[in-house]
Amino acid sequence: MSVNGRIIEKTDDIMQKQFLYIEKIKEIIAEKTAIDKKQSTYDLRVYGCQMNEHDAEKLAGMLEEMGYVKAGEGEPADIVIFETCCVRENAEEKIYGHLGSLKPPTGKSKSIIAITGCMMQQPHVVEKIRKSYTHVDIVFGTHNLHTFPELLYKRLTTGKRVFDIWDAEGDTVEGLPAARADRVKAWVNIVLGCSNFCSYCIVPYVRGRERSRRKEDIISEVEKLAELGYKEITLLGQNVNSYGNDLGMKDGFASLLYALNDINGIERIRFMTSHPKDLSDSLITAMKELPLLCEHLHLPFQSGSTRILKEMNRKYTKEQYLGLIDKVRAAVPDIAFTTDIIVGFPGETEEDFMHTLDVVEKVRFDQAFTFLYSIRTGTRAATLENQVPEDVKKERFGRLLELQNAITNEINLKYEGKSVEVLVEGKSRQNSEMYTGRTRQHKLVNFSCDSDLTGQLVNVEIIKAWPFWLEGKVAK
Numbered sequence: 001m002s003v004n005g006r007i008i009e010k011t012d013d014i015m016q017k018q019f020l021y022i023e024k025i026k027e028i029i030a031e032k033t034a035i036d037k038k039q040s041t042y043d044l045r046v047y048g049c050q051m052n053e054h055d056a057e058k059l060a061g062m063l064e065e066m067g068y069v070k071a072g073e074g075e076p077a078d079i080v081i082f083e084t085c086c087v088r089e090n091a092e093e094k095i096y097g098h099l100g101s102l103k104p105p106t107g108k109s110k111s112i113i114a115i116t117g118c119m120m121q122q123p124h125v126v127e128k129i130r131k132s133y134t135h136v137d138i139v140f141g142t143h144n145l146h147t148f149p150e151l152l153y154k155r156l157t158t159g160k161r162v163f164d165i166w167d168a169e170g171d172t173v174e175g176l177p178a179a180r181a182d183r184v185k186a187w188v189n190i191v192l193g194c195s196n197f198c199s200y201c202i203v204p205y206v207r208g209r210e211r212s213r214r215k216e217d218i219i220s221e222v223e224k225l226a227e228l229g230y231k232e233i234t235l236l237g238q239n240v241n242s243y244g245n246d247l248g249m250k251d252g253f254a255s256l257l258y259a260l261n262d263i264n265g266i267e268r269i270r271f272m273t274s275h276p277k278d279l280s281d282s283l284i285t286a287m288k289e290l291p292l293l294c295e296h297l298h299l300p301f302q303s304g305s306t307r308i309l310k311e312m313n314r315k316y317t318k319e320q321y322l323g324l325i326d327k328v329r330a331a332v333p334d335i336a337f338t339t340d341i342i343v344g345f346p347g348e349t350e351e352d353f354m355h356t357l358d359v360v361e362k363v364r365f366d367q368a369f370t371f372l373y374s375i376r377t378g379t380r381a382a383t384l385e386n387q388v389p390e391d392v393k394k395e396r397f398g399r400l401l402e403l404q405n406a407i408t409n410e411i412n413l414k415y416e417g418k419s420v421e422v423l424v425e426g427k428s429r430q431n432s433e434m435y436t437g438r439t440r441q442h443k444l445v446n447f448s449c450d451s452d453l454t455g456q457l458v459n460v461e462i463i464k465a466w467p468f469w470l471e472g473k474v475a476k
């Protein structure tokens with residue numbers, strides 16, 4: 001089904017109750033459209049990770065089913081939804097700022113404002129919204145995203161504020177419509193929540209414990225995506241490597257990959273995020289054997305110091321991490337590694353930090369996502385006393401960035417003059433004369449081409465390497 005030129009995917013059954021609310025809202029919206037002589041619009045503001053991006057696709061799917069259309073860039077919308085993130089403090093502050101700016105002058109009609117996501121699973125945040133942001137109409141959490149139609153219906157029919165936050169995760173809900181932002185690549189959740197409790201991380205508290213979706217539900221979703229013409233899927237989870245453990249499966253993730261590799265129409269499979277402690281031999285074998293699995297592994301190491309890793313509760317040592325990298329490289333020689341690194345975890349000494357630089361030098365990551373440690377209330381690390389001063393963190397951060405940028409640059413330069421396979425995603429955002437896509441190693445490529453080859457795999461000759469992308473032209 002297609003709405004406003006975007007693909008809407010919808011499965012049946014489980015969402016029946018919510019679909020009834022969608023139908024009721026559809027009637028309200030149709031009436032409003034007839035009176036206002038304009039369609040009702042929505043604006044989704046998404047913060048944080050791919051999980052949130054994908055949750056936002058589900059909210060958009062529900063809204064489009066109700067009859068809302070996406071508001072134009074910068075235009076006021078009838079409903080504004082914030083999909084929030086609480087992994088870093090500055091993201092939270094930004095959201096409060098944006099919420100405040102939507103407060104209308106007294107007496108003016110306003111948009112319906114809804115807020116969901118990880119921030120809403122923290123009681124002190126909900127209390128603050130309740131008391132200080134009285135123009136916010138609907139508040140709901142990560143565990144009951146699927147009840148959004150019911151909550152919106154309540155707001156539309158009573159005019160009252162609606163707060164509904166579930167403390168505990170329920171079963172994984174299947175059947176939410178999703179208005180996917182892309183027509184070539186699609187995200188597919190396979191595990192929700194996380195049970196690892198890394199000491200700096202708030203995710204297990206706000207997204208709940210790890211719950212795997214049933215293998216048959218995932219396969220069925222990917223088959224439907226293939227039918228709709230999607231070429232690439234990215235399997236999502238806080239720790240995809242432990243997929244199926246909670247369902248009693250053995251080698252669950254590898255076995256899922258073998259099953260997905262057989263689906264006709266899908267050209268590429270990616271996954272993120274991997275936890276080193278659960279990166280099994282069976283997964284490495286799958287990466288070697290399965291032709292659809294791309295040669296890219298995002299493997300956060302966070303710190304090179306075994307002492308700090310223990311404090312972080314990461315459950316691997318520096319040597320074990322490097323050993324894994326060697327194993328994967330032996331199995332898949334042209335693999336590209338990317339990673340996440342935290343600088344300035346409490347108690348990090350110069351010596352600890354040198355171990356981090358050492359890992360970066362030894363692995364030679366294609367890209368690293370680097371973060372300054374920031375305190376997250378509610379986590380164990382927030383209670384540690386030996387916090388690293390900001391100026392020390394920033395100085396180390398600068399050195400790390402310099403090293404990683406040099407490595408990325410060297411790796412990218414090696415692509416000049418080579419031909420690479422690119423899955424074409426459409427026109428480039430940076431340069432409308434060019435098309436854009438990614439290599440199997442997840443390198444961004446912008447290239448010139450005479451015709452629109454969106455959705456196709458093409459060979460592109462790389463003519464120039466830029467710090468964060470490659471420039472090319474379609475190979476004759």
Ligand code: SF4
Pocket residue numbers: 194195196197198201202203204238239275
């Ligand atoms: S694995 Fe660790 S860092 Fe990742 S989501 Fe779970 S607790 Fe957070």
